[in-house]
Amino acid sequence: MTAAETAQRLDFWFDFASTYSYLASTRISSLAAKANVAVRFRPFLLGPIFKAQGWDSSPFNLYPVKGRHMWRDLERLAVDLGIPFCRPDPFPQNSLLAARVAVAGLRQGWGEDFSIAVFRAEFAESCRIDEAATLTAILSSLGIDAKAALDAAQSDDNKLRLRAQTEEAQRLGIFGAPSFTTEGGELFWGNDRLEQALAWAKRTERLPRA
Amino acid sequence: MTAAETAQRLDFWFDFASTYSYLASTRISSLAAKANVAVRFRPFLLGPIFKAQGWDSSPFNLYPVKGRHMWRDLERLAVDLGIPFCRPDPFPQNSLLAARVAVAGLRQGWGEDFSIAVFRAEFAESCRIDEAATLTAILSSLGIDAKAALDAAQSDDNKLRLRAQTEEAQRLGIFGAPSFTTEGGELFWGNDRLEQALAWAKRTERLPRA
Numbered sequence: 307m308t309a310a311e312t313a314q315r316l317d318f319w320f321d322f323a324s325t326y327s328y329l330a331s332t333r334i335s336s337l338a339a340k341a342n343v344a345v346r347f348r349p350f351l352l353g354p355i356f357k358a359q360g361w362d363s364s365p366f367n368l369y370p371v372k373g374r375h376m377w378r379d380l381e382r383l384a385v386d387l388g389i390p391f392c393r394p395d396p397f398p399q400n401s402l403l404a405a406r407v408a409v410a411g412l413r414q415g416w417g418e419d420f421s422i423a424v425f426r427a428e429f430a431e432s433c434r435i436d437e438a439a440t441l442t443a444i445l446s447s448l449g450i451d452a453k454a455a456l457d458a459a460q461s462d463d464n465k466l467r468l469r470a471q472t473e474e475a476q477r478l479g480i481f482g483a484p485s486f487t488t489e490g491g492e493l494f495w496g497n498d499r500l501e502q503a504l505a506w507a508k509r510t511e512r513l514p515r516a
Numbered sequence: 517m518t519a520a521e522t523a524q525r526l527d528f529w530f531d532f533a534s535t536y537s538y539l540a541s542t543r544i545s546s547l548a549a550k551a552n553v554a555v556r557f558r559p560f561l562l563g564p565i566f567k568a569q570g571w572d573s574s575p576f577n578l579y580p581v582k583g584r585h586m587w588r589d590l591e592r593l594a595v596d597l598g599i600p601f602c603r604p605d606p607f608p609q610n611s612l613l614a615a616r617v618a619v620a621g622l623r624q625g626w627g628e629d630f631s632i633a634v635f636r637a638e639f640a641e642s643c644r645i646d647e648a649a650t651l652t653a654i655l656s657s658l659g660i661d662a663k664a665a666l667d668a669a670q671s672d673d674n675k676l677r678l679r680a681q682t683e684e685a686q687r688l689g690i691f692g693a694p695s696f697t698t699e700g701g702e703l704f705w706g707n708d709r710l711e712q713a714l715a716w717a718k719r720t721e722r723l724p725r726a
Contacts, residue, residue, distance in 0.1 A: 359579055369569055371691040375705050381726055382702075386712065393726060481581040492592075495585050498708040502596065516591055516603060 315344045316507040317487045319475055320421070321352040322405060323364070323398035324483040325380055326497040328429040331422050332389050333500060341504040347418050349408040350475040351401065351468065352483055359481065364398045390430040399428060400436035406459040407441055409468045411450075414458075419448055525554045526717040527697045529685055530631070531562040532615060533574070533608035534693040535590055536707040538639040541632050542599050543710060551714040557628050559618040560685040561611065561678070562693055569691065574608045600640040609638060610646035616669040617651055619678045621660075624668075629658055 318334055320327035338345045356365070366373035377393060384391035404424050411417030423444045427433035433440045438456065445452035458464060475485070479493050486494040486503035490512065494503040528544055530537035548555040566575070576583035587603060594601035614634050621627030633654045637643035643650045648666065655662035668674060685695070689703050696704040696713035700722065704713040 359581070369691065371569070371689050374689060375691065375703055378703070378725065379705070379709075381723060382712070382716070385723060479581050479584055481579065481585065493585055493588070495589070496708075498706075499589075502592065506592070513591060513595060515588065 314342070314508055315346060315489055316503055317346045317348050319348045319350055319480055319483060319485040319487065321350060321483045322401035322408075322421075322424055322428065322435055324352065325366075325376065325429065327484040328391075328425040329380070329383060329387065329389075330484040330497040330500055331425040332387065333497075335418070335422075337500060337504060341508065343504050343507045347408070347412055347421055348471060348475070349405045349412075349421065349468070350472040350480070350483075351405060354472055355476055355481060358476070367397070392429060392432050394428055394432070394434075399434065402436075403438065403459065404435045404441060406464055406468055407445070407455055409471065410455060410458040410461075410464050416448055416450055420444060420450075423448065524552070524718055525556060525699055526713055527556045527558050529558045529560055529690055529693060529695040529697065531560060531693045532611035532618075532631075532634050532638065532645055534562065535576075535586065535639065537694040538601075538635040539590070539593060539597065539599075540694040540707040540710055541635040542597065543707075545628070545632075547710060547714060551718065553714050553717045557618070557622055557631055558681060558685070559615045559622075559631065559678070560682040560690070560693075561615060564682055565686055565691060568686070577607070602639060602642050604638055604642070604644075609644060612646075613648065613669065614645045614651060616674055616678055617655070617665055619681065620665060620668040620671075620674050626658055626660055630654060630660075633658065 316338065318330065320330065334345055352364075356362070361368055364373075366376045380391055380393075408417050408421050408424070411420045424435055424441070427440055427444060428435045435441065441456070442452040445455050478485075478487055480487075480495075482495050484495075484497055484500075486499065488503065488507045490506070490509070492503070492506050494500075494506070526548065528540065530540065544555055562574075566572070571578055574583075576586045590601055590603075618627050618631050618634070621630045634645055634651070637650055637654060638645045645651070651666070652662040655665050688695075688697055690697075690705075692705050694705075694707055694710075696709065698713065698717045700716070700719070702713070702716050704710075704716070
């Protein structure tokens with residue numbers, strides 16, 4: 307591949323527990339197609355990254371005023387985007403199993419559809435994504451052998467893959483979700499930066515760091 | 517005033533030390549004019565609000581990975597907005613005196629121009645806004661009697677006004693800057709929400725809270 311070709315890819319880093327990752331999941335495929343940028347889904351776990359910053363839960367729980375704003379912000383954004391939104395209970399959901407299934411699915415071609423469906427189940431349909439039954443229902447609705455998928459997800463190799471992906475996120479300086487990284491080494495944090503990240507994925511000139 | 521008229525005002529809450537408040541200060545007047553929304557400048561101090569969350573400095577200093585992203589994010593946003601940007605040293609700047617002068621100036625009709633000029637001095641011209649000389653130069657360039665303005669800023673009444681404004685910010689649930697509040701009680705956090713806040717300032721129907 308030439309440099310110009312590799313510059314046209316954007317990595318989409320998300321944790322299934324992340325509210326703003328849900329918003330990004332509803333927008334990224336159509337926006338990327340319009341921008342002619344290939345997107346790679348990169349599920350990872352925020353837990354170890356938050357821990358490294360001294361947080362044992364979501365900052366939206368640790369800082370209640372920030373949390374109050376977030377829930378209202380999400381209600382407003384969902385209205386503007388024309389998408390359903392409901393507040394998960396508990397929050398954050400344990401996203402480990404869903405992330406493992408997504409990692410397995412992304413190697414088999416159904417990971418993107420599965421990921422989008424998990425976000426929708428959690429944030430639009432009040433499902434608990436930490437329950438295997440929820441994931442089984444999603445897999446079946448996508449025509450995937452749920453038992454085989456869950457077995458693949460729980461294999462040692464696959465567990466290591468998710469761990470390595472989380473370590474890669476940390477090495478890239480990722481501290482929240484969603485995040486977007488370009489082949490050129492740019493990191494963008496937040497659903498608010500999705501359009502900008504897609505535009506920068508296509509830039510050929512570099513912006514020097516001050 | 518009727519309900520519809522009061523709904524057309526947006527309060528712009530900022531701390532002069534805040535990087536993203538600088539971005540908002542370069543955009544708010546023209547965007548508000550286009551949206552036909554009256555904006556009220558509300559300088560306040562983030563220090564006491566951060567302290568209430570257990571932070572003794574900017575979260576961008578306390579969480580270095582977050583800080584690294586912010587500086588790069590600002591460089592990129594400044595390019596996209598076509599505005600100059602430089603990193604203040606030290607960061608954050610002590611914004612107390614500038615905030616007091618702004619509060620005094622907003623009662624005398626020159627507070628908005630002064631505020632915009634302070635942000636520009638700090639983030640585009642590498643000036644230290646904690647030095648009276650910087651503020652004196654700004655005031656003089658605006659044709660204002662600098663000594664009288666600084667005296668008014670340091671009066672007991674004026675100090676209390678800034679303190680009351682900071683307490684009001686806290687009561688409104690403000691936890692960062694810039695923030696925007698509507699007469700209808702909506703709080704928006706961040707330069708990224710400026711357009712949305714202006715749109716919501718004009719909404720007549722309410723969105724129920726979930």
